[in-house]
Amino acid sequence: AVRAGGWRRRRVEGPPARTGGLGPMWRPADARDATPPSPKRPPSHLSAAAAPSTTGPDGELAHAWDVLASLALIFYCVMGATLVGPPAAFALLADTMGVETRAVQRRLPSTTMVSWLVTTPAHGILVDAFGASAVVRLGVTVCAACAAAYPFAPTLWAVQVLHGLMGASLACTGVFAIAVVANSWFSRRRATALAVVVAAFSVAGGTWPLTVAAAAGLAGGSWRAGMGAVAAAMVLVALPLSWHVARRSREGPEAASAAPPSPVNRLGRRGSDDNLDGMLRPWRRGRGLLATLCTRRAAAAGALHGAAGFVLLGG
Numbered sequence: 001a002v003r004a005g006g007w008r009r010r011r012v013e014g015p016p017a018r019t020g021g022l023g024p025m026w027r028p029a030d031a032r033d034a035t036p037p038s039p040k041r042p043p044s045h046l047s048a049a050a051a052p053s054t055t056g057p058d059g060e061l062a063h064a065w066d067v068l069a070s071l072a073l074i075f076y077c078v079m080g081a082t083l084v085g086p087p088a089a090f091a092l093l094a095d096t097m098g099v100e101t102r103a104v105q106r107r108l109p110s111t112t113m114v115s116w117l118v119t120t121p122a123h124g125i126l127v128d129a130f131g132a133s134a135v136v137r138l139g140v141t142v143c144a145a146c147a148a149a150y151p152f153a154p155t156l157w158a159v160q161v162l163h164g165l166m167g168a169s170l171a172c173t174g175v176f177a178i179a180v181v182a183n184s185w186f187s188r189r190r191a192t193a194l195a196v197v198v199a200a201f202s203v204a205g206g207t208w209p210l211t212v213a214a215a216a217g218l219a220g221g222s223w224r225a226g227m228g229a230v231a232a233a234m235v236l237v238a239l240p241l242s243w244h245v246a247r248r249s250r251e252g253p254e255a256a257s258a259a260p261p262s263p264v265n266r267l268g269r270r271g272s273d274d275n276l277d278g279m280l281r282p283w284r285r286g287r288g289l290l291a292t293l294c295t296r297r298a299a300a301a302g303a304l305h306g307a308a309g310f311v312l313l314g315g
Contacts, residue, residue, distance in 0.1 A: 064185045067248055068193055070241040071178050074140060076200040077230075077238035078173045080208035081147045082112060082166045085230045088212040092223035097156045104156070108163045115167030116174070123171045132180040133249035139172025140242035144234040151224035151231060181245065 086108065094101040126135045146162045146169065153159045171177075178197050186193040212226040219225030 064248075067185050067245055068182070068196060070245050071182060071197045072200045074136070074173065074238045074241050074245070075175075075178050075197055076204045077233045078140065078143055078170065079201050079204040080211075081143055081230045081234050082170050084205045085208040085212050086150075086163070086227065088209040089216060089223035089226045092216055092221055092226070093156075093159070096223060099156060107156075107160055111160050111163045112167040112170070115164040116170045119168040119171040120174075120176075123174075123177065126172070127177070127180060131249070132177060132184065133246040135172045136177050136181060137242040137246045139169040139177065140234070140238050142166075142169040143173060144231075144239045147227070147231040147234040150227045181249065184249065 087105070090104045090108065091101050094104045097104075123135065126138075143166055146166045150159070150162055153162060175198065179194055182193045182197055183190060208230070211229055215229040216223055216226030
């Protein structure tokens with residue numbers, strides 16, 4: 001500190017040491033006072049066995065390139081089976097069923113979207129309970145079964161039921177589920193990985209309508225043949241890849257997250273703090289949820305979802 005226009009030097013307690021001419025104000029640190037630096041902890045979502053063998057962001061993508069490609073192909077096939085593929089066959093389906101094309105275009109997409117809207121909140125609970133990769137595998141299995149039964153549907157009501165089930169499976173294999181799996185694998189190139197996966201939706205929107213129309217045209221204008229191409233992609237491509245992603249996730253990120261926590265609390269001692277923290281954790285979660293629901297953006301999102309649900313229910 002500056003005292004009376006000059007510098008007042010603070011003398012170090014203890015015997016003076018050899019400081020190389022700097023005087024008693026400087027004292028070298030004792031070896032006993034030096035604390036070793038704490039080792040850098042790896043990311044919480046990767047275990048030591050699952051960490052990439054190469055360092056750097058490019059090494060991370062190279063380590064799990066099969067997971068990234070599998071997620072993109074799964075998303076591509078699911079979007080084709082649920083949202084962008086069936087509308088290409090609606091006109092032929094209406095002619096075969098003897099109903100108006102407008103009725104088919106109004107009922108089937110609305111059923112898919114309403115089912116997706118209703119079952120989406122339960123997806124988060126399933127992910128917390130069973131893991132994201134297992135939920136994606138469940139959704140792909142249900143979607144593949146519905147796609148395989150789609151060409152054999154006898155009536156329009158049966159097709160509508162299948163669309164409802166595919167909408168429910170879309171909640172388990174949509175953007176949120178795929179993003180959770182991708183986030184658990186990629187930490188340095190997370191934006192790149194998500195961009196690659198989400199880009200599959202644009203590719204599906206540009207290729208699946210043409211594929212369904214071409215398959216139906218080759219079969220003499222049969223919508224069943226067009227949807228058979230979608231069913232083949234789901235059963236032969238998406239379903240095996242979902243099992244591959246689940247197996248890889250069990251060996252990698254989910255194995256690290258499933259490890260039991262340390263019995264030592266955050267204060268570094270054992271005691272009743274852990275019990276107190278466990279008692280307060282539900283209250284903290286509820287308080288955070290209540291605060292989130294009270295925000296203006298949450299109210300606007302709820303109003304938007306409610307309006308979308310009424311519009312879809314009304315056709």
